[in-house]
Amino acid sequence: MVNIKLSHSSSFYVCSHFNPHKNFILQKIYLDHNATTPIHPEVLEVMLPVMREFFGNPSSIHSEGRKARVFLDEAREQVADLIGATPGEIIFTSGGTESNNMVLLGVALSRQKNYGRIITCEIEHPSILNPCKQLEQLGLKIDCLPVNPKGRIDLERLEETIQDSTVLISLQHSNSEVGTLQDIEKIGEISRENPVTFHTDAVQSVGKIPVDVKNFSVDFLSISSHKLNGPKGVGALFMKRGLPALFSTQSGGNQEKKRRGGTENVAAIVGFGKACELAKTKLESGAMNSLANLRDYFFQRIKALVPGIELLGDKKFRLPNTLNLSIDGADGGTLLIGLDVEGISVSTGSACSSGSSLPSHVLTAMQVPERRINSSLRFSLGILNTREELDIVAKTLARLVPLNRKNTIAVA
Ligand SMILES: Cc1ncc(COP(=O)(O)O)c(C=O)c1O
Structure with missing residues (x-):
C-alpha cells in the first residue's frame, strides 16, 4: 500500500511506503523529478x-x-x-x-x-x-x-x-x-x-x-x-x-x-x-544555482565512492537538476529496483525497467554503447532534496553496486 502524506516539514512532501512485512514506514528519497514532481502544498x-x-x-x-x-x-x-x-x-x-x-x-x-x-x-x-x-x-x-x-x-x-x-x-x-x-x-x-x-x-x-x-x-x-x-x-x-x-x-x-x-x-x-x-x-531567488551545486556535490560523492562512473550528456549545457550516470559493469534495471527497496526513487535508460522493450532512444542516438546504456541511472533532483539525502544515496550505491556487478557478471 502506498501512503502519500502532505507535510510542511523539510521536504514539502513525504512519500512513504508502508511495508506490511516489516511493519514500519520507509521514508522515500525521491530523485525522479524529470518524470514528475510532487504537488506543492x-x-x-x-x-x-x-x-x-x-x-x-x-x-x-x-x-x-x-x-x-x-x-x-x-x-x-x-x-x-x-x-x-x-x-x-x-x-x-x-x-x-x-x-x-x-x-x-x-x-x-x-x-x-x-x-x-x-x-x-x-x-x-x-x-x-x-x-x-x-x-x-x-x-x-x-x-x-x-x-x-x-x-x-x-x-x-x-x-x-x-x-x-x-x-x-x-x-x-x-x-x-x-x-x-x-x-x-x-x-x-x-x-x-x-x-x-x-x-x-x-x-x-x-x-x-x-x-x-x-x-x-x-x-x-x-x-x-x-x-x-x-x-x-x-x-x-x-x-x-x-x-x-x-x-x-x-x-x-x-x-x-x-x-x-x-x-x-x-x-x-x-x-x-x-x-x-x-x-x-x-527562479528569481537563485534556487536553481543551489540545485546545480547540490547535483555537482552528489556527483563528486558518487565518484569518490563508486569506481567506473561516467557522466552521460553535456556537462556544461545541462539542466541544473539532472545527472545521468553510467556505472560500468552494473545493470541499471536491477540497481533501480535495489534502490527502490532501500527507499530511493530514480530511473534508468535500460529497456527492462523503463516499460519499453527497447533501450533508451536518447542514449542510443547519442551513440552510447549498449553496455553503458544498460548500466545507466538518471538522478533528477528537486529543490527540496538535501545533502543528507544525497549522502545516503551515494553510500547506498557504494553498497549495492559491487553486489550488482558480481551478479551481472555471473549472469553474463
Ligand atoms: C520533454 C518532454 N516533452 C513532453 C512530455 C509529455 O508531457 P506530459 O506528461 O504532460 O504529457 C514529457 C514528459 O515526460 C517530456 O519530458
Missing part, C-alpha cells in the same frame, strides 16, 4: 476550494460561470508571466503531449494538400516523434537530425536541412533523460532568418531554468504542469500572437478562442497557474 490549497465550491463552467454566463472564468484568466496571466508571454498567447491543454501534438499535427494539417517537411531531432520525446511518424504516413517528410555524443544538434546541419518546403522546426529545449540543452536562441535566429515556423518542447525546462519566449524567438512552446510541482493532466501551448489559426486537433466548442475545444479543467488550471507563480519566485 500551496498549489493544492488553491485547487481544493475550486473543486469544492467553484464548480461553474467558465463558458456559462451566470455568476458561477463568471467566477470560474476569473480563475482561468488569473491562471493564464500566471503562466504567461513565467515565460514572458501575454495571456492571450496561452492555450490550456491536457499537458505536454497534447501541446506537442497540437503543433505538429496542427501546422502540417493546416497545409491541406501539400504537407511539406518538418525538421526535428532523434532525441525528442515520443510526443514529438510519434506524431511525426503519423504525419509521415500521410505523406509529410520528416528530417530527423542526429545529435552528437553529448546530445546536441549541429546548427550548420540544421541550416543545411531547411528547404523551401520546410513548414516547421520542432526542437526540444532540454532533454528529459540527460538534461542536455540545445542552443535555442541560435535555433530561433536560424528559424527567423530562413524563415520557418519554430516550436520548442520546453516541458523539462519551464520552472527549472529561465525561459523567455522573446529571447527564444519561438512561435510555439510546450509546457507541462506536473513537471513544476503542479497537478497532472494540464499544460499549455504558447502560440505567438498574430500567427494564422492552426488546424484544430481538438475541435468542439468555442473554448480557448476556438483553438482547443472542451470544457476547461478549472481546478487543475488554477493549480498550474499557482505552480507557475511559485516557480517564478523560486
